[in-house]
Amino acid sequence: MLKKIYFIWLLITSTTLAFSQYTDQINSNRPGISIGAFSVGTRVIQIESGVGYRNYKHKSYNNSISRGKVGFISLRYGFLKEQLEINYEGSYMMDKFQNYTITPGIEYKREGFLNNFIGLKYLFFDPFKKNNEINVYSWDANNKFKIRDLIPAISITIGSNINHKKNKAYPFGDVFEIVNKPFLYQTSVFPKKKEPFFTGRISLATQSHFFGIWVFVTNFTYDRILSDYVEKNYILTLTHTFDPKWSIYIETQGISSEIYKDQLFRTGAAYLMNNDLQFEMSLGFNSKNSPSSILINSGVSYRLDFHRDIDPQIKKDEKNLKKQTRKEEKELKKAFKKSKKATKKARKNIKF
Secondary structure: OHHHHHHHHHHHHHHHHHHOOOOOOOOOOOOOOOOOOOOOOEOEEEEEEEEEEEEEEEHHHOOEEEEEEEEEEEEEEEOOOOOEEEEEEEEEEEEEEEEOOOOOOEEEEEEEEEEEEEEEEEEEEOOOOOOOOOOOOOHHHHHOOOHHHHOOEEEEEEEEEEOOOOOOOOHHHOOOHHHHOOHHHOOOOOOOOOOOOEEEEEEEEEEEEEOOOEEEEEEEEEEEEOOOOOEEEEEEEEEEEOOOOEEEEEEEEEEEOOOOEEEEEEEEEEEEEEOOEEEEEEEEEEOOOOOEEEEEEEEEEEEEEOOOOOOHHHHHHHHHHHHHHHHHHHHHHHHHHHHHHHHHHHHHOOOO
């Protein structure tokens, strides 16, 4: 049965694979938080959004607690070239913070952006572009391990974090920043850490495919560049498709900065409703108690597909035709000017 499904899938997608990285099914970065190497494809608008629950408890701050809701969204648009996309990532949190470092404890209600980023992603190496020969008659030929499968696709994302609010509730994403203030300013709304309006981010993403049902993604990110608290992190994500509609994943993320160091783990599942719609659920936790973290997410990914996949030869022929047309127009214009000049000269030579 699985071979039959795969055979049908190959018939549908083989022509697409020959010409671009665009796929007939939605290419979402969810349910994990790593970004894949591939873009969504030209003229494709994609929305990846959802809601989550966060529970943080910090042993070093007398078990102070942050409990809140998070809304997240990612907007992606492919333009100019198949390898290029512009993207926006945002996450907004509303929480209740219980500060137990003083007696009696104080409760604060806060809200603000944890993440607000806009950038450009470009796929500069695609090992599948030249190795796209598919044998539609052989399951084994297409799914046995090949050495070239170890070579990943590679992309780079460059952009900026935007802090539009002077007194940010969670500067640098730190939900415990408020307990670090001097005692006399515990009730102040002004954070001690000042986050600049713009800080840079650069990410390197790799993506490998194995046996037709496994995808391994890595991200290496240098974040909040030009600030006092540069952050380095990596993400490793392994996804397994065990059914045409269902996939599961496991993920780990390492974070290191002067504010926060941690190792997080996530797992979850995604369900493909149709070629343009995907639903997801995920659960995450970390490896320490300063703070301990519980993360729960649910979300949906949807795309508006206006993609047109054209054979490169047709594109080349169209380009040559336009070039030839422009050349003929220039020659025609030149001949017209020459004729007009000759007519004007002839009129001057007429004697009455």
